[in-house]
Amino acid sequence: MTVVVVRSKFLDLGDSMLKEGEEGDDLKGVVTVTGAGVFDKNERLLPLISLFLSEKVDAKSFALKTALTYGRNLSYCQDFLDSRQELRSWQLDDKFLHVGRPVLLKYVSEMHDDELGTKTIRNRDASILSFISKFLCIARDDRPAFRIDNPYEAGLISPAPKSKIVKSCSLPELKVLIESTPHERERCLLQFIFDSGVRRSEVSRVTRFSIDEAIRLGQAISPLEPRSLGVPSNYYLLHINGSKGGGDQIKERLSMVSPATLERVKRYHASAIYKRHSRIFPKDKAPAFLNAHGKPYTANSISALLARVSKRAIRQLKLEKSISPHKLRHGYAYALLNSKDIGDDYLERLGMLKVSMGHASFKSTEMYTQIPPSLLNAVCGTNLEAASKAVDMEKLFSETKLSIDARAKK
Structure with missing residues (x-):
């Protein structure tokens, strides 16, 4: 997976590969770009995740590092969903529109089996909750909600992380x-x-x-x-x-x-x-x-x-x-x-x-x-x-x- 996040980045359209298309002659000049793109292992854009992160970055709700973290966390889950037979008929990140809580429970369980830290698991779980509950399940003025049912209606799936003593320099x-x-x-x-x-x-x-x-x-x-x-x-x-x-x-x-x-x-x-x-x-x-x-x-x-x-x-x-x-x-x-x-x-x-x-x-x-x-x-x-x-x-x-x-x- 590849995650790219930019804010107010200058882009010269004169060097764009899109100029090779039929409408390429209309592409010229320098534009300012703000947004995010998440790509799978085949370099295909994941449109839903990318739109979610782009809206957050554009509204300045997410810092660039925060958007990168969310993008990576969601891409890890995307990899897991790609391996599930029950979701094989759905393309790209459309799987997030149909995944249920039982499958997400298995994802959390797999992270525990891989011995990831409880804070890491919680952070990844929270990223998925934010994406589904606060983006896919929310209607906008210009579009209906992407999905009606919410697998996170009962809250986070992962248990609360264990408290640890903060290690400092004495x-x-x-x-x-x-x-x-x-x-x-x-x-x-x-x-x-x-x-x-x-x-x-x-x-x-x-x-x-x-x-x-x-x-x-x-x-x-x-x-x-x-x-x-x-x-x-x-x-x-x-x-x-x-x-x-x-x-x-x-x-x-x-x-x-x-x-x-x-x-x-x-x-x-x-x-x-x-x-x-x-x-x-x-x-x-x-x-x-x-x-x-x-x-x-x-x-x-x-x-x-x-x-x-x-x-x-x-x-x-x-x-x-x-x-x-x-x-x-x-x-x-x-x-x-x-x-x-x-x-x-x-x-x-x-x-x-x-x-x-x-x-x-x-x-x-x-x-x-x-x-x-x-x-x-x-x-x-x-x-x-x-x-x-x-x-x-x-x-x-x-x-x-x-x-x-x-x-x-x-």
């Missing part, structure tokens, strides 16, 4: 990662990701200007009203252009960052190598972090950095398993919940975490409550009396900072 593991790179630029970046809770895809949107503003404004009143959340004065509020907005829109939020971390970033900004590379960017648009070639970090390059330093630490027997970028974000969550200088109690810190992580609901934030508060200290590497994210970051900076040679090229 403070001791963060120190090992930092010490596994000889470049202060990379050490600074690793501490920043952990202490700010940014996603890997958000790093490139953090600018030098936003770092300067966080230091200058401190706890100034903002649209999120941080004072009402009781944010302590020993933390700076950093503006983050988030990656989880609907329809690929930027979702803004504020994150609580320790002064020592921003001091480390400003120290990096004062280096000759950063000044040299950042000159090509407008003053208020310069990325806060640049790679060895002076380019903004991408999500993939962040993953590559973590993979590289993790592998080095594992080889030196300092780590048992590789640390992914998202585990640093989880580390931020546990560090904030364990920081006794933030909020009056655990519940208040949980509310602050929801805002600073950019979660739409408490359901996402509550996954961090799977670990008992008594174990948070072991995860974060601090003790009950002096548990403070700000103090931990200051100590980490002091113990791991390196000088930046003015002649350095990396």
